Amino acid sequence: MGVLEKITSNQELRSWPGEIPLENLYTMGLAGERFFRGIKDEAKLLGTRCKTCDVTYLPPRIYCQGCFEKLVNWVDLPPQGKLETFTILNQDRAGRPYKTPRILGLVRIDRSEGALIHYIQGLEPQKIRIGMKLKAQFRSSSERKGSIQDIVGFVPA
Amino acid sequence: MRKVAVVGAGLTKFMRRAQETGKELSFEAARAALDNAGMQLKDIDCVVMGTAPDAFDGVHMKGEYLSDGSGAWGRPYLRGYVGGGTGVFAPIQGWYHIASGMFDTCLVVCEEKMSGCKPHPQGAFLTIFDHTTERPLYPNLLWIFALEMNRYMTTHGITKREIAHVAVKNKKNAMDHPSAQLPMEITVEDVMNSEVMAWPVNRLDVSPTSDGAAAVILASEEKAKKITDKPIWIQGVGWNLDTSYWTNRDLYYPEYVERAARMAYKMAGVKEPRKEIHIAEPYDPFDYKELHHMEGLLLCGKGEAARLAVDGVTARDGDLPVCPSGGLLGVGNPIAAAGLMKISELFWQLRGEAGKRQVPGQPKRGVAQAWGDLMQVGTVVVMGVD
Ligand SMILES: [Zn+2]
Numbered sequence: 001m002g003v004l005e006k007i008t009s010n011q012e013l014r015s016w017p018g019e020i021p022l023e024n025l026y027t028m029g030l031a032g033e034r035f036f037r038g039i040k041d042e043a044k045l046l047g048t049r050c051k052t053c054d055v056t057y058l059p060p061r062i063y064c065q066g067c068f069e070k071l072v073n074w075v076d077l078p079p080q081g082k083l084e085t086f087t088i089l090n091q092d093r094a095g096r097p098y099k100t101p102r103i104l105g106l107v108r109i110d111r112s113e114g115a116l117i118h119y120i121q122g123l124e125p126q127k128i129r130i131g132m133k134l135k136a137q138f139r140s141s142s143e144r145k146g147s148i149q150d151i152v153g154f155v156p157a
Numbered sequence: 158m159r160k161v162a163v164v165g166a167g168l169t170k171f172m173r174r175a176q177e178t179g180k181e182l183s184f185e186a187a188r189a190a191l192d193n194a195g196m197q198l199k200d201i202d203c204v205v206m207g208t209a210p211d212a213f214d215g216v217h218m219k220g221e222y223l224s225d226g227s228g229a230w231g232r233p234y235l236r237g238y239v240g241g242g243t244g245v246f247a248p249i250q251g252w253y254h255i256a257s258g259m260f261d262t263c264l265v266v267c268e269e270k271m272s273g274c275k276p277h278p279q280g281a282f283l284t285i286f287d288h289t290t291e292r293p294l295y296p297n298l299l300w301i302f303a304l305e306m307n308r309y310m311t312t313h314g315i316t317k318r319e320i321a322h323v324a325v326k327n328k329k330n331a332m333d334h335p336s337a338q339l340p341m342e343i344t345v346e347d348v349m350n351s352e353v354m355a356w357p358v359n360r361l362d363v364s365p366t367s368d369g370a371a372a373v374i375l376a377s378e379e380k381a382k383k384i385t386d387k388p389i390w391i392q393g394v395g396w397n398l399d400t401s402y403w404t405n406r407d408l409y410y411p412e413y414v415e416r417a418a419r420m421a422y423k424m425a426g427v428k429e430p431r432k433e434i435h436i437a438e439p440y441d442p443f444d445y446k447e448l449h450h451m452e453g454l455l456l457c458g459k460g461e462a463a464r465l466a467v468d469g470v471t472a473r474d475g476d477l478p479v480c481p482s483g484g485l486l487g488v489g490n491p492i493a494a495a496g497l498m499k500i501s502e503l504f505w506q507l508r509g510e511a512g513k514r515q516v517p518g519q520p521k522r523g524v525a526q527a528w529g530d531l532m533q534v535g536t537v538v539v540m541g542v543d
Contacts, residue, residue: 016288016289016292016293018284018288018292020212020280020281020283020284021276021280021283022212022215022274022275022280022281023215023274023275023276024214024215024273024274024275025272025273025275026215026273027175027176027177027178027270027272027273028178029176029177029178029180029181030176030177030178030181031178031181032178033176061180061225062181062184063181063184063188063226065225065226065228065230066198066230067197067198067199068184068187068188068191068197068198068228070188
């Protein structure tokens with residue numbers, strides 16, 4: 001009989017607890033810095049545009065992934081778009097049931113090729129339709145910190 | 158196998174803390190390499206990314222994360238990682254993509270962003286040691302390298318003062334490198350008087366942690382000749398891994414570097430490296446490592462490298478210029494990018510385009526080498542003008 005068959009619990013083995021003790025201070029980056037300043041200071045969404053490829057990047061990039069030109073053309077985008085897909089969440093990540101189901105959607109932002117995932121607010125699950133128009137609801141300026149959570153969620157436009 | 162050439166190279170500045178993300182650094186280096194070669198992204202058939210532990214960027218599968226900044230969107234893409242050896246291994250991977258006949262051009266990008274990693278990027282290496290016989294003693298890489306340095310010094314009767322000449326030389330060479338993070342004019346005395354971190358390693362014996370990226374473009378013979386009048390050929394490649402029973406070998410000599418070097422020299426037709434190699438860029442995260450690696454690269458006998466440093470043989474205008482770039486000690490050590498910086502240096506030196514760093518005498522052939530994992534991997538590339 002092999003070792004694997006004898007051991008039914010790894011607690012019976014001598015073991016040594018450990019971890020990889022690391023944290024990270026992530027850099028926003030050149031594009032990220034400007035994008036989140038736009039959200040924090042002006043409650044607006046900024047994209048970058050490649051005229052050659054006719055693409056508007058949201059979240060913005062400082063380069064076009066298609067032609068690899070440096071992008072310097074920043075554009076204001078309307079904080080609204082079309083719901084492209086969604087899911088209704090009944091459990092949190094640990095498997096505990098939500099009291100009220102939450103809706104996570106993918107919203108394609110108008111006048112861009114980009115989309116954001118975010119929570120959909122102010123709608124009963126049965127009222128949600130793919131293709132419906134939604135707009136971003138920002139927190140008040142004093143509450144905004146320069147994070148994607150400065151947007152509370154997307155609500156019907 | 159087909160001949161493969163380097164046709165362009167580009168670097169970001171190496172710095173303590175970059176404002177750019179890893180993707181943005183990768184883009185800057187890749188774009189610079191394309192511009193250097195007079196190419197566009199559409200001319201690139203495939204992309205190789207070399208980048209060290211995911212933990213540095215704090216992103217698992219960071220090869221995928223970095224891909225769009227590396228020009229890999231919609232292309233065959235490979236991320237390679239052999240610790241500190243990565244920066245010279247990535248161009249080897251690019252080489253076999255083309256030598257095999259599968260692709261005609263390959264963009265090789267190496268990126269490292271170490272500044273975000275807290276409390277210190279060395280933390281990423283705390284778990285590379287044996288989990289029961291070593292980790293409970295909390296060793297870090299610096300301590301292990303101190304053991305290696307002492308063993309090397311004692312075996313050959315080399316002094317700390319002699320080794321310090323390497324730090325002085327490389328930091329001075331870096332004063333002429335536009336990407337350099339730690340260029341400075343210092344004396345052997347300064348190295349000796351700098352803080353002792355883990356004897357015999359002092360602060361100025363060690364390279365810094367850095368953010369930065371590097372890129373080179375490789376091409377098949379037919380393509381290379383269309384792209385440039387001055388292709389620099391990859392004449393030989395070699396790589397080798399020693400056991401991770403690292404305590405079961407003698408640390409005074411890097412056998413794995415010698416094996417990798419012999420593989421590369423054989424392919425390049427180099428029989429007497431001391432005569433046939435005109436310029437060397439061995440991996441120098443510590444000053445003693447440059448010497449250790451010169452010996453592994455068979456550029457001198459065992460225990461002889463320190464004398465060459467003291468006598469100025471390895472100075473930029475010496476008989477065998479070693480790390481004319483300024484190396485990791487002077488230019489900086491964004492791990493994978495630092496190795497590819499050495500390949501870039503050979504490219505510019507062999508083309509006669511190294512500016513103030515140009516070594517005299519029109520060098521015809523050079524060798525670059527990197528080292529990593531648990532002091533066990535050697536990666537070697539021989540490059541030349543024909
Ligand atoms: Zn474009």
